[in-house]
Amino acid sequence: MMRNHTTITSFILLGLTDDPQLQILIFIFLLITYMLSVSGNLTIIILTLVDSHLKTAMYFFLQNFAFLEISFTSACIPRFLYSLSTGDRVITYNACVCQLFFTDLCGIVEFFLLATMSYDRYVAICKPLHYMTIMNHRVCQRLIFCCWVITLFLILPPLSLGLNLEFCDSNAIDHFVCDANPMLKISCSDTWFIEKMVVVCSALILFLTLVCVVLSYLYIIRTTLRFPSAQQRTKAFSTCSSHMIVVSITYSSCIFVYIRPSAKDDMAINKGVSLLATSISPMLNPFIYTLRNKQVKQAFNNLVKRTLRFPSAQQRTKAFSTCSSHMIVVSITYSSCIFVYIRPSAKEDGHQ
Template sequence: MRNQTGITLFIVRGLPQLQVLLLIFLFLTYILSVTGNLTIITLTLVDHHLKTPMYFFLRNFSFLELSFTTVCIPKFLYNMSTRDYTVTYDACFTQYFFGILLGISEFFLLAAMSYDCYVAICKPLHYTTIINNRVCNQLILGCWLSGLMIIVPILGEFLELEFCDSNIIDHFVCDLSPLLEITCSDTQFLERMILAFAVLTLIITLVLVVLSYSSIVRTILRFPSVEQRKKAFSTCSSHMIVVSMTCGTCIFIYIKPSEKEGVAMNKIVAVLATSVAPAMNPFIYTLRNKQVIQAFRNTFKKVYIYFKAIKGN
């Protein structure tokens, strides 16, 4: 990658207020996110009770969350701790590429997880036939390919941008709005393309989620047992909370018209989306999931017994 105007460094302004508190906050949420998502990935790999399509999708979702927060947070933590807020041109666009790729793939994965819930609740007798290993792998591949198909043409246009005077990015990551603000190129076509892809992604994924959960709710309400209905709603509620959080932040940042007075608020929402949400999601999915909790206990006991045996020898 190269810049036509010779700019090789950008400067990220970040959030100048409360730098020390923000550094501590982001560090703690990042550690929490890494710990929670790695725990889910490990448990779904080692515990044979979690070798099901639902936990296969959950493992891939945790991987996306872990990768997404790693793309954004560590660099900014380094910037704040060293007070070196520079980022190279190539690193900036690489961060943007992977951030959007992972974000879009996550949206499509949430839609795939909704479909998995639909089949599990609405067609339980055919679940193992419909959601087999081949279908699971195809859905995951489709999520990644969808992300690539959307981000590649956008990035191609981004690389043609010229930066005449300013190289100061009014954000803590290389994101869409702050980069468009400092370019001297005509961005009308690019902005329309980004808006079209963002709306298309949201419409496709939200329609799939809404259709899946409409059928799920209708099916659950027909269950004769109150206990069955509560159990089914409990299974789906965690996923719906995560979908609402993810879609809400995306709509606020990318669909909402960009106003100069809203830049600070966009940065705060971006901080929450890249740090708090990935840290919370593992707990949202696991705290009400007895299978995952039991798997964690079993794994912890095995590790404890193993280290106790080593210590005894």
């Protein structure tokens, strides 16, 4: 039997809730976390670029990880903030596909980068005399390049098949971003093969990267326990602690979301975990790395001192006057926009 198919040119993102008051709280929360995430990760990138003490492989990978965090959260959160502030939940088909591509790309590259960072810690602790030789800048660049290439190789086949899907019954996506599982559920095409491919690719990525992480830390623990002094053991574990915390948060949230793709009744829980992965984790990671890393904290203090401690009052006055115009414009722009968009459902205030 032939079915009537209507070409879908846009989707409707249902978001997290229809409660106007709760939407306001979510908007404020996400705006704060997004600004902290971008500013925190951008600070790490700047520090690793300008400070001569942060030029090792560890900080090169941390710099790339911070860039990925900014990219990942920027692919999801600003569009959702726009939807909350204006009430416009419509997203075009092309924009939805682009968002799906970049969120998957950045999210999966993070897994491979975390595995690479685990290997870097293994070399630093287990083979310290050969660390600078093994993890030279060219090797680090090649490892980053491999992370991106492998990710593209894994996501392009299912994404290409997904472009041929037909949507004839509904265009409402039960999520706050364009995610693969909700989109497959509303398709009227046969999605069995794509669903299996997504499951296989997700399981393969999680398994390969997790094995690399676990093996690296098993060797690290074995080597650390052989250190003669407790001070050396404490220093080795403190070096890895920040990375272990980030790995735990990233893997636990993503495994919970992707390991159960057919749990339709758990969509609300999955959306909550997705919110954790896209907004809270990128915000926490810079603080996790900086609060537990003396070199990063020292680099930040040095940068602040160089910025604020000018030798003469004339230089300080010149610096502040250079920024004063921009600060006034920023204050006016943000105050007006926040006043308008912080209450997206207040229709009775439209005359203001």
